[in-house]
Amino acid sequence: MSDDVTPAPKPSSLPNGSPAQAPKRPKAIVLMSGGLDSTLAAKLLQEQGIEVLGVNFSTGFCTTDHKRATAKPGADPKKLRHEGLRAGADLGVPVEIVDLREDYLDVVFNPKHGYGAHMNPCVDCRAHMLKKAKAIMEREGADFVATGEVLGQRPMSQRKDTMRIVEKDSGLEGRLLRPLSAKRLKPTVPEQEGLVDREKLLGLQGRGRRKQMDLIEARGITDYPLPAGGCCFLTDEAYARKFRDKMAHRGQGRMDWDDVALLKIGRHFRLSPSLKLVVGRNEEENAFLERFAEGRVRFESPDVNGPVGLTDESLPSPDEERFCAAVLARYTDGKHAERVSVHVSGPGFERTHEVTPFWDEAVLGPMRV
Ligand code: SF4
Numbered sequence: 001m002s003d004d005v006t007p008a009p010k011p012s013s014l015p016n017g018s019p020a021q022a023p024k025r026p027k028a029i030v031l032m033s034g035g036l037d038s039t040l041a042a043k044l045l046q047e048q049g050i051e052v053l054g055v056n057f058s059t060g061f062c063t064t065d066h067k068r069a070t071a072k073p074g075a076d077p078k079k080l081r082h083e084g085l086r087a088g089a090d091l092g093v094p095v096e097i098v099d100l101r102e103d104y105l106d107v108v109f110n111p112k113h114g115y116g117a118h119m120n121p122c123v124d125c126r127a128h129m130l131k132k133a134k135a136i137m138e139r140e141g142a143d144f145v146a147t148g149e150v151l152g153q154r155p156m157s158q159r160k161d162t163m164r165i166v167e168k169d170s171g172l173e174g175r176l177l178r179p180l181s182a183k184r185l186k187p188t189v190p191e192q193e194g195l196v197d198r199e200k201l202l203g204l205q206g207r208g209r210r211k212q213m214d215l216i217e218a219r220g221i222t223d224y225p226l227p228a229g230g231c232c233f234l235t236d237e238a239y240a241r242k243f244r245d246k247m248a249h250r251g252q253g254r255m256d257w258d259d260v261a262l263l264k265i266g267r268h269f270r271l272s273p274s275l276k277l278v279v280g281r282n283e284e285e286n287a288f289l290e291r292f293a294e295g296r297v298r299f300e301s302p303d304v305n306g307p308v309g310l311t312d313e314s315l316p317s318p319d320e321e322r323f324c325a326a327v328l329a330r331y332t333d334g335k336h337a338e339r340v341s342v343h344v345s346g347p348g349f350e351r352t353h354e355v356t357p358f359w360d361e362a363v364l365g366p367m368r369v
Pocket residue numbers: 059120121122123125126157232234235
């Protein structure tokens with residue numbers, strides 16, 4: 001056998017003989033709702049060779065989560081898809097979904113920085129999410145956290161002063177990058193350390209989205225949800241009114257996630273400080289209400305099409321029960337009939353009332369929440 005064998009190349013090594021290691025690739029945790037801005041923010045970082053882990057927070061007040069929870073079988077899957085996961089798939093990045101509900105009601109009840117136009121504690125909410133993102137950054141050995149926030153896009157949480165508060169309250173000072181507005185903000189630590197090229201970031205400001213749309217579409221991503229707002233029940237005026245009514249009558253300490261869920265659907269009537277009636281408005285809401293029937297009194301007309309009704313907070317007296325049946329009858333196909341049968345069932349009983357649908361708006365109007 002010949003000795004004339006070319007030796008295999010040695011792995012590159014340092015002068016002390018230990019193998020050289022490739023420089024660590026910077027890593028970012030990106031808050032990914034799946035909307036235009038967060039998708040573009042993640043894409044800009046990826047283009048710099050930064051590894052991205054997407055994080056999608058579920059607060060329990062997200063309207064799209066609710067739509068998914070109440071969808072009829074066979075509903076258009078595109079309308080029900082999880083946009084955070086869809087964006088992750090488009091970008092080829094993993095997305096971790098984080099359920100924030102455990103301590104989120106405390107944020108809603110006692111926001112240090114107050115509410116926006118309705119029950120939305122946006123500054124505290126952002127700080128809360130970013131605190132969780134910081135913990136994920138530490139767990140993952142990532143270098144910083146990034147968001148798709150744009151200076152001046154939202155009146156409460158995307159002003160320069162509140163963006164600074166959020167950064168401070170989350171404990172991410174210097175490690176929170178907003179790639180879409182970075183050039184209008186103080187350089188962050190990853191920019192100063194050269195992990196992120198500031199020159200490749202943007203200096204966007206204001207509510208317009210045209211620029212972001214052009215930039216994302218130029219990168220081949222065209223199927224994203226249109227920025228429409230209204231993705232959080234807490235910013236909805238009608239929801240906030242029902243939420244405040246509930247807080248006033250139940251007290252914060254007794255409100256739970258079933259209360260939060262029931263407020264998302266139906267017509268609500270407050271009959272007394274400790275009794276409400278909730279009436280479904282369509283098939284999906286009726287099906288959703290059924291999930292909460294246990295321990296409550298349920299109303300439905302067996303003979304004509306109509307909604308499901310449930311009492312909430314306490315059990316009704318016999319007079320209140322008949323009144324609820326008459327209110328429910330008004331929303332059935334027998335609303336103009338002389339008498340409508342309403343089947344009532346509750347803990348340990350069931351019976352049927354023959355009632356005249358209740359139309360007196362002078363009485364009912366003030367009960368609407
Ligand atoms: S709208 Fe405000 S309260 Fe709702 S999720 Fe967004 S930041 Fe949080």
